[in-house]
Amino acid sequence: MRILKTLISGAAMAAALVASPAMAQDNVRIALVVKALGIGFFEAANKGAEEAAAELGNVEIIYTGPTDTTAEGQIEVINSLIAQNVDAIAISANDTDALVPALKKAMDRGITVISWDSGVAPEGRQLHLNPSSNPLIGNMIVKLAADHLPEGGDVAVLSATTTSTNQNTWIEEMTKVLPDYPGINVVSTVYGDDLADKSYREATGLMQTYPDLKAIIAPTSVGIVAAAQAVVDAGKVGQVNVTGLGLPSEMAGAIESGASQSFAIWNPIDLGYSAAMLAYELSQNDVTVEPGAEIPMGRMGSLTLDDNNEGAMADPFVYDASNIEEFKSIF
Amino acid sequence: MTATPLGRHLPDRLTTRTNRLIRSWELLLLAIAVAIFIFNAMASPYFLNVWNLSDATFNFTEKAMIAFAMALLIVAGEIDLSVAAIIALASTAMGWALQFGVGTPGLVGIGLGTGLLCGAFNGILVTRLGLPSIVVTIGTMSLFRGISYIVLGDQAYRGYPDSFAWFGQGYIWWVFTVEIAIFSMLAVAFGILLHRTNFGRAVYAIGNNPTAALFSGIRVTRVKFILFLLTGLMSGLAAVCLTSRLGSTRPSIGLGMELEVVTMVVLGGVNILGGSGTIPGVVIAAFVMGLVTFGLGLLNVPGIVMSIFIGALLIGVIALPRLFAMVRK
Numbered sequence: 001m002r003i004l005k006t007l008i009s010g011a012a013m014a015a016a017l018v019a020s021p022a023m024a025q026d027n028v029r030i031a032l033v034v035k036a037l038g039i040g041f042f043e044a045a046n047k048g049a050e051e052a053a054a055e056l057g058n059v060e061i062i063y064t065g066p067t068d069t070t071a072e073g074q075i076e077v078i079n080s081l082i083a084q085n086v087d088a089i090a091i092s093a094n095d096t097d098a099l100v101p102a103l104k105k106a107m108d109r110g111i112t113v114i115s116w117d118s119g120v121a122p123e124g125r126q127l128h129l130n131p132s133s134n135p136l137i138g139n140m141i142v143k144l145a146a147d148h149l150p151e152g153g154d155v156a157v158l159s160a161t162t163t164s165t166n167q168n169t170w171i172e173e174m175t176k177v178l179p180d181y182p183g184i185n186v187v188s189t190v191y192g193d194d195l196a197d198k199s200y201r202e203a204t205g206l207m208q209t210y211p212d213l214k215a216i217i218a219p220t221s222v223g224i225v226a227a228a229q230a231v232v233d234a235g236k237v238g239q240v241n242v243t244g245l246g247l248p249s250e251m252a253g254a255i256e257s258g259a260s261q262s263f264a265i266w267n268p269i270d271l272g273y274s275a276a277m278l279a280y281e282l283s284q285n286d287v288t289v290e291p292g293a294e295i296p297m298g299r300m301g302s303l304t305l306d307d308n309n310e311g312a313m314a315d316p317f318v319y320d321a322s323n324i325e326e327f328k329s330i331f
Numbered sequence: 332m333t334a335t336p337l338g339r340h341l342p343d344r345l346t347t348r349t350n351r352l353i354r355s356w357e358l359l360l361l362a363i364a365v366a367i368f369i370f371n372a373m374a375s376p377y378f379l380n381v382w383n384l385s386d387a388t389f390n391f392t393e394k395a396m397i398a399f400a401m402a403l404l405i406v407a408g409e410i411d412l413s414v415a416a417i418i419a420l421a422s423t424a425m426g427w428a429l430q431f432g433v434g435t436p437g438l439v440g441i442g443l444g445t446g447l448l449c450g451a452f453n454g455i456l457v458t459r460l461g462l463p464s465i466v467v468t469i470g471t472m473s474l475f476r477g478i479s480y481i482v483l484g485d486q487a488y489r490g491y492p493d494s495f496a497w498f499g500q501g502y503i504w505w506v507f508t509v510e511i512a513i514f515s516m517l518a519v520a521f522g523i524l525l526h527r528t529n530f531g532r533a534v535y536a537i538g539n540n541p542t543a544a545l546f547s548g549i550r551v552t553r554v555k556f557i558l559f560l561l562t563g564l565m566s567g568l569a570a571v572c573l574t575s576r577l578g579s580t581r582p583s584i585g586l587g588m589e590l591e592v593v594t595m596v597v598l599g600g601v602n603i604l605g606g607s608g609t610i611p612g613v614v615i616a617a618f619v620m621g622l623v624t625f626g627l628g629l630l631n632v633p634g635i636v637m638s639i640f641i642g643a644l645l646i647g648v649i650a651l652p653r654l655f656a657m658v659r660k
Contacts, residue, residue: 037633067634070586071577076390080628083383084375097489097579101500 027060030279031081032272033074033091034065035118040249041331042092045117045272049090052276055298059280062086071095078102081111088112088279093120100124112283116275122308126282126289129275129303131266133312137219137245138173140264140316142181144243145215148261152183153214156206158227158244160194160220170219187213192223199226203242207234218244224263228254248319248327255324267317268331274300274313356600360615360648367619371626378629385506389576391595391621392510393569394588395613398595399521400565402613404558405596406525408538408605409464411453411559414566415588416475421445421570423479426488426580435494442571443564449475450563457559458552472589479582488580499576510572514617517565522610530554538605595620598645619644 032049034042046063053059062081066073071094081089082105089106093099093115103113103124113120116129132140145155157174159167171189178184187210192199199222207213207230216231218224224246231240232254242260254260277297281287287295289309294302303311319327371378378384397414404411424445425438433441449471456467501509525531533554536544545551574580599616601608620641627637 037635062631064631065634067638068587070583071581072573072585072588073634075577076624076628077634079386079389080625080631083377083380083386083625084629084631085377095487095577095579095581095583097487098577098581098584101496101576101578 027058028056028088028280028284029060029062029084029086030088030090030276030283031062031064031086032276033077033081033089034063035092035094036067036069036073037065038067039331040329041268042272044268044330045092045275048269048272048274049276051269052273052280052298056277056280059276061276066094069094071098074099075102078106082106082109085109086111088114088283090114090116090275090279091120091125092117094118096121112279114275114279114282116278117271119310126309127278127295127303127305128308128310129271129278130310130312131271132314132316134169135173135176136312136315137264138170138175139177139180140318141170141217141219141244142174142177142184144262144264144318145217145241146181146184148241148243149184149214152185154185154187154210154212155215155217156187156210156213157189158199158203158206158216158218158220158223159189159191160223162191164194164220167219174217192218192220192226194220194222196222196226199223200230203227203230204234207231207236207240213240215241215243218242218246220244221246221250221265224260225250225254228257228259231259232257245316247331248324249329249331251319252324252328255319255321262318262320264316264318266313270300270317271313273298274303278303357609357612357615359651360598360600360612360619363644363648364615364619364622367622367626371622371629374626375629378626381506384625385508385511387621387625388508388511388514390624391617392508392514393572393576394592394595394620395514395617396517396569396572397562397565397588397592398599398613398617399517399610400558400562401592402596402599402601402608402610403521403525403534404464404562405593405601405603406538406605406608407534407555407558408541409457409555409558410468410593411450411464411562412468412589412593413449413453413471413475414562414569414592415585416472416479417446417449417563417566418570418573418585418588419479419582420449420475421567422574422580422584423482423488423582425570425574427482429488429491435492435497438491438495439498439571442574443567446563446565446567446570447560448563449566450560451556453563454556454559458556476582476586479584483580483582489578491575491578495575496578497575499572499574500578510576513568513572518610518614525610530557534558535606538602538607591620594641594645598648 032046049061053061064077066077074094089111100121100123103120107113113125114127115125119128157171190202192202203216203226216227218227224244228242231237231242237258243263245265246263251263274297278295281295291305291307293305296302300314305311421442425442428438428441453468453471456462457464498509503509503512533549536549537551537554541551573585595616596613597603599613623640624637
């Protein structure tokens with residue numbers, strides 16, 4: 001029985017230690033729920049949310065999420081947030097549908113629910129924040145190439161597969177805005193199937209077929225890395241600029257070697273910041289969430305909602321030699 | 332070798348009931364559960380709220396349903412690691428049937444039926460072919476979930492009827508959920524099965540010495556086969572509850588749940604090598620795990636710390652009685 005006594009008194013002591021930092025009730029508590037903890041992208045989003053909290057003053061950010069990327073884990077987290085009666089939940093969902101019942105319950109109990117990055121079905125959230133939009137991405141990828149080609153020139157597109165919905169949409173959007181970039185001549189679109197070796201061969205082929213090629217646009221994180229490697233191996237650094245969408249951690253080498261001048265992807269810090277700002281607006285100020293509404297989000301401007309109550313945050317963020325060092329360790 | 336005198340009195344129990352109870356694993360576990368409860372109540376102002384506690388039971392009810400059957404299986408010296416994969420397959424089967432307009436009773440039947448079939452498949456491989464259950468069920472774990480992935484890919488089945496939501500989201504009365512009611516009924520049923528029936532005695536006998544059990548006239552393979560069926564059935568039931576609670580099916584449903592189920596069983600005092608363990612122990616272990624994850628969740632402790640805590644608890648609870656025995660010697 002002595003063991004039991006020791007156990008209980010030990011637990012009581014531990015309880016006393018933990019009990020002291022009782023929650024500060026006056027603060028607006030916004031929970032930033034991520035897919036899983038320990039992912040650089042989300043840690044960066046938390047940094048942005050904390051920035052928003054500092055700007056707003058009376059906000060406490062609860063950064064939380066399950067250990068692995070399961071819907072069940074996120075539901076346990078949501079249940080404990082409902083129990084704490086937080087003011088708002090901003091979630092990047094592991095499952096579009098499975099979280100709906102739990103999030104509905106949260107909304108029934110008066111908690112503001114928004115999704116960001118990875119969305120929840122409309123009935124499970126008030127609004128969804130997309131990092132960017134297809135037209136913005138389509139425009140950005142050609143702009144990145146054009147910015148380094150003041151005289152114009154031949155560019156080619158290295159995409160994923162012929163059936164990749166995202167890439168096809170972005171290329172379509174890019175084609176729409178091409179007239180805005182006179183002198184930029186898209187000579188070919190090839191497909192690397194999001195395989196490193198095939199993308200590499202396709203990029204090499206492009207450079208052989210079009211000796212005057214000035215830029216390769218790869219709107220896929222696999223293709224852009226492979227194309228940069230192909231340019232280095234062909235000894236065409238400085239002649240052919242590789243750009244498109246990529247991850248800073250994977251593209252740091254290409255920026256350093258000069259094979260890529262710049263590329264784009266969403267900025268997780270801005271995303272976390274905007275999510276926190278929107279959650280605050282919805283829970284504290286009388287904002288009507290409806291198609292067409294414009295909701296302010298601090299330094300990121302405002303979010304315009306579409307028919308599904310979704311909105312795009314901003315242009316994809318441009319990464320180049322000036323900021324790659326800072327971001328390559330994040331994601 | 333001296334002959335045992337005939338007519339010697341053999342007691343039913345080697346120690347008295349009270350003596351055994353005081354020194355039992357269950358009491359130690361109960362004390363831990365109470366300690367965690369008190370700790371939680373002191374640490375978070377939100378803990379002592381019936382609705383919150385009611386929500387918290389979802390953290391363990393589905394896992395515990397499987398844990399009861401798993402406890403019997405482990406006592407009998409076998410294990411089933413495919414339970415979470417059975418959930419995925421049963422849920423996929425229900426979602427598939429839904430596309431043909433099958434109603435709630437049909438869906439439940441299909442969920443339970445798929446579970447039974449999976450259990451039978453495991454059982455046949457283990458008992459008829461004599462393969463080790465750990466190897467068989469690691470294989471079927473990939474097989475069952477693999478089928479779900481082939482059927483669904485990155486898609487999801489949704490649109491379950493409202494009446495189906497009753498199982499995972501409904502309430503029997505006040506704060507008592509349907510799931511906690513199922514959990515309670517199963518706890519009693521499995522308690523009786525293991526502790527009050529011949530079948531239960533046979534399970535212990537097989538776990539302690541399958542050869543001796545066979546020679547005593549116990550149909551070892553049949554009992555084992557029934558246990559696999561039962562585990563499959565309970566996984567099917569958990570699939571019904573979980574699918575109902577999520578309102579949709581994705582092939583990743585219940586991913587990794589088998590380890591939590593086994594943890595619950597072992598924490599409940601079931602010997603992983605077979606031969607001993609009780610249902611009350613598993614019930615308390617279910618509450619301990621539910622209380623720990625919910626309590627730490629209220630304090631917004633990161634999930635990884637929770638895993639560490641559960642791991643430490645498991646090792647601690649297993650090591651403590653051994654250490655205690657060593658100190659007394």
